[in-house]
Amino acid sequence: xxxxxxxxxxxxxxxxxxxxxxxxxxxxxxxxxxxxxxxxxxxxxxxxxxxxxxxxxxxxxxxxxxxxxxxxxxxxxxxxxxxxxxxxxxxxxxxxxxxxxxxxxxxxxxxxxxxxxxxxxxxxxxxxxxxxxxxxxxxxxxxxxxxxxxxxxxxxxxxxxxxxxxxxxxxxxxxxxxxxxxxxxxxxxxxxxxxxxxxxxxxxxxxxxxxxxxxxxxxxxxxxxxxxxxxxxxxxx
Amino acid sequence: xxxxxxxxxxxxxxxxxxxxxxxxxxxxxxxxxxxxxxxxxxxxxxxxxxxxxxxxxxxxxxxxxxxxxxxxxxxxxxxxxxxxxxxxxxxxxxxxxxxxxxxxxxxxxxxxxxxxxxxxxxxxxxxxxxxxxxxxxxxxxxxxxxxxxxxxxxxxxxxxxxxxxxxxxxxxxxxxxxxxxxxxxxxxxxxxxxxxxxxxxxxxxxxxxxxxxxxxxxxxxxxxxxxxxxxxxxxxxxxxxxxxxxxxxxxxxxxxxxxxxxxxxxxxxxxxxxxxxxxxxxxxxxxxxxxx
Amino acid sequence: xxxxxxxxxxxxxxxxxxxxxxxxxxxxxxxxxxxxxxxxxxxxxxxxxxxxxxxxxxxxxxxxxxxxxxxxxxxxxxxxxxxxxxxxxxxxxxxxxxxxxxxxxxxxxxxxxxxxxxxxxxxxxxxxxxxxxxxxxxxxxxxxxxxxxxxxxxxxxxxxxxxxxxxxxxxxxxxxxxxxxxxxxxxxxxxxxxxxxxxxxxxxxxxxxxxxxxxxxxxxxxxxxxxxxxxxxxxxxxxxxxxxxxxxxxxxxxxxxxxxxxxxxxxxxxxxxxxxxxxxxxxxxxxxxxxxxxxxx
Numbered sequence: 001x002x003x004x005x006x007x008x009x010x011x012x013x014x015x016x017x018x019x020x021x022x023x024x025x026x027x028x029x030x031x032x033x034x035x036x037x038x039x040x041x042x043x044x045x046x047x048x049x050x051x052x053x054x055x056x057x058x059x060x061x062x063x064x065x066x067x068x069x070x071x072x073x074x075x076x077x078x079x080x081x082x083x084x085x086x087x088x089x090x091x092x093x094x095x096x097x098x099x100x101x102x103x104x105x106x107x108x109x110x111x112x113x114x115x116x117x118x119x120x121x122x123x124x125x126x127x128x129x130x131x132x133x134x135x136x137x138x139x140x141x142x143x144x145x146x147x148x149x150x151x152x153x154x155x156x157x158x159x160x161x162x163x164x165x166x167x168x169x170x171x172x173x174x175x176x177x178x179x180x181x182x183x184x185x186x187x188x189x190x191x192x193x194x195x196x197x198x199x200x201x202x203x204x205x206x207x208x209x210x211x212x213x214x215x216x217x218x219x220x221x222x223x224x225x226x227x228x229x230x231x232x233x234x235x236x237x
Numbered sequence: 238x239x240x241x242x243x244x245x246x247x248x249x250x251x252x253x254x255x256x257x258x259x260x261x262x263x264x265x266x267x268x269x270x271x272x273x274x275x276x277x278x279x280x281x282x283x284x285x286x287x288x289x290x291x292x293x294x295x296x297x298x299x300x301x302x303x304x305x306x307x308x309x310x311x312x313x314x315x316x317x318x319x320x321x322x323x324x325x326x327x328x329x330x331x332x333x334x335x336x337x338x339x340x341x342x343x344x345x346x347x348x349x350x351x352x353x354x355x356x357x358x359x360x361x362x363x364x365x366x367x368x369x370x371x372x373x374x375x376x377x378x379x380x381x382x383x384x385x386x387x388x389x390x391x392x393x394x395x396x397x398x399x400x401x402x403x404x405x406x407x408x409x410x411x412x413x414x415x416x417x418x419x420x421x422x423x424x425x426x427x428x429x430x431x432x433x434x435x436x437x438x439x440x441x442x443x444x445x446x447x448x449x450x451x452x453x454x455x456x457x458x459x460x461x462x463x464x465x466x467x468x469x470x471x472x473x474x475x476x477x478x479x480x481x482x483x484x485x486x487x488x489x490x491x492x493x494x495x496x497x498x499x500x501x502x503x504x505x506x507x508x509x510x511x512x513x514x515x516x517x518x519x520x521x522x523x524x525x526x527x528x529x
Numbered sequence: 530x531x532x533x534x535x536x537x538x539x540x541x542x543x544x545x546x547x548x549x550x551x552x553x554x555x556x557x558x559x560x561x562x563x564x565x566x567x568x569x570x571x572x573x574x575x576x577x578x579x580x581x582x583x584x585x586x587x588x589x590x591x592x593x594x595x596x597x598x599x600x601x602x603x604x605x606x607x608x609x610x611x612x613x614x615x616x617x618x619x620x621x622x623x624x625x626x627x628x629x630x631x632x633x634x635x636x637x638x639x640x641x642x643x644x645x646x647x648x649x650x651x652x653x654x655x656x657x658x659x660x661x662x663x664x665x666x667x668x669x670x671x672x673x674x675x676x677x678x679x680x681x682x683x684x685x686x687x688x689x690x691x692x693x694x695x696x697x698x699x700x701x702x703x704x705x706x707x708x709x710x711x712x713x714x715x716x717x718x719x720x721x722x723x724x725x726x727x728x729x730x731x732x733x734x735x736x737x738x739x740x741x742x743x744x745x746x747x748x749x750x751x752x753x754x755x756x757x758x759x760x761x762x763x764x765x766x767x768x769x770x771x772x773x774x775x776x777x778x779x780x781x782x783x784x785x786x787x788x789x790x791x792x793x794x795x796x797x798x799x800x801x802x803x804x805x806x807x808x809x810x811x812x813x814x815x816x817x818x819x820x821x822x823x824x825x826x
Contacts, residue, residue, distance in 0.1 A: 018519035019526060060508060062515040086494050086508050087254075087304060105490070109465045122472070354684040383696050390691040397698060397764035419699060 004034040004072070005206050006175060011067035011082065013050070013057050027053035030067070033225055037174070040207045042221030044214060049227040051210045055177045057082070058208065059099050060089045071097075074174060095123070098173030100181040104164035106153045112138070112163055113148045119171045130170075137166045141192055157184050165193050169200055176200065178209035182216075194220070254305040256340055257444055257477050258326070263299040263335035265321055265501075268292025270333075280499040280520065285316060295321040297501045299335070305444065308471060308478040310492030310509060312485065312524070317498040319481045320369075323447045326479070327366050328356045339363060361391040365438025369450035371430035374437065377423040381408060381433045384422065388440035407436040411466060428459035432466065439470065446471075449481045464490055485528045489513060497521045547594040548626040553577050557595035557750070561741060564752035569714025570682070571665050571749040579745075586619055587745025589642045589661035593623065596657065597640060603631045604638035609646035609788070609805035616644075633808045645708070647729040649787050649809040649821065652738035654755060660723040665744040665751065667711040667721040687719055694762060703767065710769075713760045714753055722759070727771045728788045733759040779804045779820075782813035786823035 013027040028050030035041050043051050056062040058069060060081060069081040073096055079088055093099075107115065113134055120130035138148060141162040147155065152163045161184045168176065178197070182190040194216065201207060201220075211217040217224065266274065271290040278285050278294045285294050296318045303309050311319045324330040326337060336347035339359070348359060365388075368374035375384050385404040394400055408418050411432040422430050431451055438446050448467065452460040468491060471478055480491050488495055488509060496506040497518065505518040516522045545551070553575075560574035579587050586607075597603065605620045607613040611633045619642065620631055632638055635648035644661040652658055668678040671689040681687065690711060697704050704710075708724040712733070722730060723742055733740060733753060740753040753759055763769040778785035780792075780801040787809065789802040804810035812818045 015515075016517075017522065019522050056514070061510045063507075063511060063517065087307075089508060090307075090493050107465060107468065107490075109462070118472075354686070357684055357686060379692060379696060380699070382699070383692050386695050387688050387692045390695070391686075391688040395691070395765050397695070397767050399766075400695065400764075 003036065004070075005037050006035045006072075007070040008033050008058070009068045009070070011054070011057060011069060012065050013053055013062055014065045027062075028227055031225070031227070032067075033223070035206050035208065035223075037204045037206050038201055039222045040201055040209065040220050042217040042224040043208065043210045043227060044217055044224060045227035046229070049229050051227055052179055054227065055099070055179050055208065055210060059093070059097065059177055060084075071175070096174040097177070098168040098171060098175070099177045099179075100165055100168045101179045102161065102181075102184065104152065104160050104167070106151070106160070109151060111149045112143065112152050112155075115152060116163065116167050116170055119167055123171065133170060134166070137170060137196070140196065141166060142189055158186065158189070161185060162189060162193070165196070169196055172200070172203065173205060176205050176207045176209075178207060178211075180210055180212060183212060254307070256302050257305045257307075258303040258340070259336075259338040259345075260302075260322075260326070261300050261336040261338070263296050263322070263325060263337070264294070264333045265296035265318070265325055265330065266292050266294050266333040278500065280502045280504050283500060285318065285500045294501050296325065296332075299498075299501075299503055301496055301503070301506060303445070303477050303479065305340075305477055306475050307494065308480060308492045310488035310495035311479060311481045311498060312483065312488050312495055312512075313498035314483060314524070316500065318501040319498050320449055321501075322498070323366070323449050323479060323481055327364055327447055328360050357391075361388065362441060363443050363445055365440070365443045365446040367431065367434045367438050367446070367448045367451050369453055371422065371427065371434055374434040375422050375430060377421060379421070380419045381413060381422055381425070381436075382418040384433060385437045385440050388437050392441045403440065404436075407439055408433065410470075411436040412462075426459075427455055428463060431455065431463050435463075435466065435470070439474070442474070443476060445477045445479070447479050447481075450483070451480075452484070452487060453482075460487075467491065485513060485525065497524065544626045546599075546627055547597050547623065548579070549577065549591065549594045554595040557591055560750050561592065561595070561752065564741070564750050565739070565754050567718075568754055568757050569712075569718030569720040569751060571720075571751045573748055574750055576745055576748045581618065581622065583746040584663070585615060586642075586644060586661040588743030588747075588750070589644070589659045589745075590619060590622075590743075591745060592659045592741050592743040592750065593640055593642050594626075596659075597623070597627055597629060599627065599629060601629050601639045602637050603629050603640050603642070604633065604635055604808070605631075605642045606646060606648075606806075606808070607644045609643075609648075609790070610807040612807065634812060635806075635808050645724050645726070646788070646805055647725060647732050649804070649806045650818075651732060651736065654737045656738050658738060658740045660725070660740065660742045662721065662723040662742045662744040662749075663746070664709070665721060665742070665747050665749045667709075667719050682718055685717070690719060691762070694764070698764070698767065704763070704769075711762050713758075713762060715757050716760075719762070720751060720753075726788060727761070727769070730759065730761050730769075731771065735759075774802070774823075777802050779810060782810045782820055784810070784813060784821040786821035 009032050011031045012029045015025040015027060017023045031054060033041060045051055053062055057064045058081065064082040067082060070078055071081050072078045073092060117130040117134045121127050143159060143162055152160050165181055182193050185193060269290055270292050273289045274287040274292055274294055275297060277289065278287050279297055287294065299322060313319045325332050332349050337349050338345050339348055366374060382404045385407055386400050389400050389403060405418055413429060413432055417425060422433055452463055464487060482488055492509045495509045495512045497504050497512060499520050505512065505521045512521060513525055516525045556575050560572045564572045576591060581587055581590065603623060605616045607616040624631060635641060635650050638656060640657050640659060642659040647658060666678055668681055668690055671693050672678050694704050708726055709721050710727055710730060711719050712722050712730060714720050722733060735756055735758060737755055739755055743750045761769040774789050777789055779789060781803050784804055788805045790805045791800055792803055793800045813820050
């Protein structure tokens with residue numbers, strides 16, 4: 001068994017809402033798992049089980065209340081993502097850890113082509129090669145050519161989501177977190193997007209993903225984590 | 238232009254980036270002060286005015302680091318001290334207590350005690366500032382080009398052709414039409430005045446740019462253009478930024494990390510997305526959930 | 530009736546030597562010492578009332594009065610000429626209160642008071658130039674507040690001055706200032722060299738003699754000690770130039786390397802050029818010195 005890239009131990013998240021008089025809302029409790037390069041961990045569970053919150057805790061958008069997330073980076077240094085300082089997290093997000101959610105922050109005046117290509121250029125890849133690769137992927141996800149030079153701010157939801165997916169994938173992160181990435185896509189483009197995801201997985205990216213389509217989830221996952229509103233535990237696919 | 242773009246990207250944006258600016262326990266008091274001032278004011282007391290001596294404690298115990306290439310957001314309501322903070326960093330105001338350390342200056346020693354002329358020199362080399370009100374940042378009685386030239390002249394650039402070239406180049410980069418380079422800013426729109434300020438702030442390629450409510454008071458569409466420009470320039474030139482705003486949208490767009498201020502003190506600091514989506518401090522929660 | 534007749538035995542009334550009382554002179558000399566110690570820096574001084582109105586050279590006058598002794602030889606010029614009305618007035622006052630010898634030959638003078646020109650023959654170390662200054666503050670052009678200009682000098686914050694020169698070039702193609710061109714003294718302060726034409730500024734730079742400048746109305750004195758650098762402000766790629774008199778020469782003495790005034794004869798309707806330095810011109814015409822050929826300009 002390949003050494004674990006990421007090892008989560010007893011992760012818990014409870015929100016303390018001061019503006020609601022100090023109400024505590026438990027999102028999830030005591031979640032543990034291990035994942036290696038090229039492996040896909042699927043997360044399933046009913047709505048309200050804390051799946052999105054869990055992904056956000058891994059990405060540090062939410063601050064975990066307890067537990068640790070040991071991540072070993074490309075330089076073989078291990079960090080606890082739950083407790084690491086902000087600069088470390090920012091660095092890892094830029095270089096190694098990607099996240100696809102259903103919301104894509106759009107910058108009004110930058111074209112779809114540039115928005116995506118820049119993700120590579122800012123990592124040091126030459127501009128022409130980045131643009132080339134971007135065009136390839138835009139074709140694959142059926143984004144009409146006429147839209148390439150336009151800003152995604154004018155795109156439909158489905159189109160924006162495809163840009164979102166390409167943007168995250170093109171950077172070849174070591175670890176990719178996916179929160180319902182294909183739910184706003186029609187079945188044909190969803191299928192193509194899943195192919196891209198599989199290709200990335202083959203190249204060694206570790207993935208943790210939430211999909212409401214259980215069949216899809218099962219076909220992608222090497223392992224599945226079931227979360228429920230009360231308790232979460234790891235089970236096989 | 239764009240000397241920083243040559244630096245290796247990994248160095249620029251990776252965890253290895255050095256600390257550019259350190260602010261330690263900064264305090265700014267207006268008024269005589271008394272022993273009770275700090276105790277009777279601050280975020281817990283919901284006031285920055287001492288009830289006993291009527292001094293205003295505009296800043297209290299403010300500490301943070303800023304790394305090279307990082308964008309730090311400072312958010313808070315009026316009276317939070319956020320504008321005072323950048324004015325102190327920019328040497329527009331003197332601090333009452335605490336230290337400001339700038340990397341590479343005097344071996345990283347405190348610069349708050351330097352003589353005024355030294356501060357002036359330091360600031361013209363290291364910092365650019367964009368004020369909320371263009372009247373503060375621009376001289377409205379000299380041309381746009383001259384405004385940018387002033388910064389270069391402050392930094393002892395005395396070659397006319399070079400000054401002219403850099404000024405026109407920067408104004409072009411901030412999308413000021415060539416015809417307006419020799420016009421007075423007074424005759425131009427608010428959005429254009431802000432963009433001239435940005436050009437001026439970048440004149441000496443400073444490693445740190447301070448933006449104080451740069452888009453407040455501008456129309457929404459104009460705001461978008463200015464913010465875009467700021468973002469592009471930061472990506473291109475790689476300088477550190479401190480962005481002060483009461484507008485969460487601006488902070489979300491620009492800042493990597495954010496500091497939340499209330500009544501002169503910092504109540505919370507962290508990753509911008511974490512501050513906006515999982516705020517911990519009661520005040521931050523109030524602020525975030527009040528945003529439409 | 531004289532005072533002696535009114536009050537027999539009073540000894541009559543005599544002005545103090547050089548009009549000012551000794552206390553007032555010491556005050557001015559104290560200020561001058563400070564000015565010499567800080568080249569180009571304006572030093573305020575307590576300026577007493579004089580029988581000549583402000584705006585007519587009282588600043589230069591007070592300096593001369595504070596320095597002059599019975600063995601001094603005095604030359605006073607205005608616009609380079611000993612014979613102009615103002616120069617004559619000032620000379621009369623000083624002679625009446627000191628009895629010193631006067632001269633039109635700049636080589637003989639120990640104190641040379643002037644408005645608007647320096648003599649063509651460079652002064653020697655034992656000679657002192659006293660210049661009359663209407664507006665001592667070079668930054669007044671860009672900043673009306675005295676408090677602000679004092680701070681600017683103290684902090685060496687001259688960017689606004691430079692910006693006005695930049696704007697000048699943008700508008701006029703070159704720096705268009707003629708007289709009173711701002712100069713950097715001893716690499717420190719920027720000063721206004723009084724209304725000297727550009728022509729004379731190279732004479733100030735590294736001069737062997739002491740130059741004292743006085744503004745009576747503004748109550749400031751400043752100084753350029755001997756062997757001190759005086760650099761007119763210039764952009765690296767737009768060097769400072771002096772006035773050009775190419776192809777012209779003095780109608781009276783034939784010199785072509787001096788600063789020339791244009792004289793207009795109303796009767797004939799003709800204009801001609803003559804040396805501004807009338808003393809110099811006379812010396813050439815008398816054969817005491819050679820006519821000047823161009824060296825700079």
